[in-house]
Amino acid sequence: MLILSRKVNEKIMIGDDISVSIIEIRSDQVRLGVTAPKNIKVFRRELFDAIKAENKAAVESTPIFPELDLGLRGEPL
Numbered sequence: 272m273l274i275l276s277r278k279v280n281e282k283i284m285i286g287d288d289i290s291v292s293i294i295e296i297r298s299d300q301v302r303l304g305v306t307a308p309k310n311i312k313v314f315r316r317e318l319f320d321a322i323k324a325e326n327k328a329a330v331e332s333t334p335i336f337p338e339l340d341l342g343l344r345g346e347p348l
Contacts, residue, residue, distance in 0.1 A: 277293045278293065279293050279295060280292070280293065281293055288307065289305070289306065289308075290305070290307075291303055291304070291305050292304040292305075292306070
């Protein structure tokens with residue numbers, strides 16, 4: 272892990288097109304600004320973990336109407 276010290280209005284660059292700006296430092300909280308291309312998804316870690324858990328649950332869930340054949344097995348609709 273790389274650990275850096277930054278002050279308000281200073282930035283960290285990740286590659287050529289992602290920058291992380293220090294917006295505000297208040298007691299035990301730091302406000303960050305992230306500038307990245309639209310094709311790069313940026314999430315808070317707790318939201319990222321929740322999305323992963325939901326996706327995993329969706330993949331593992333049983334279909335509500337298993338009798339419906341929606342052509343998911345490569346068969347024509």
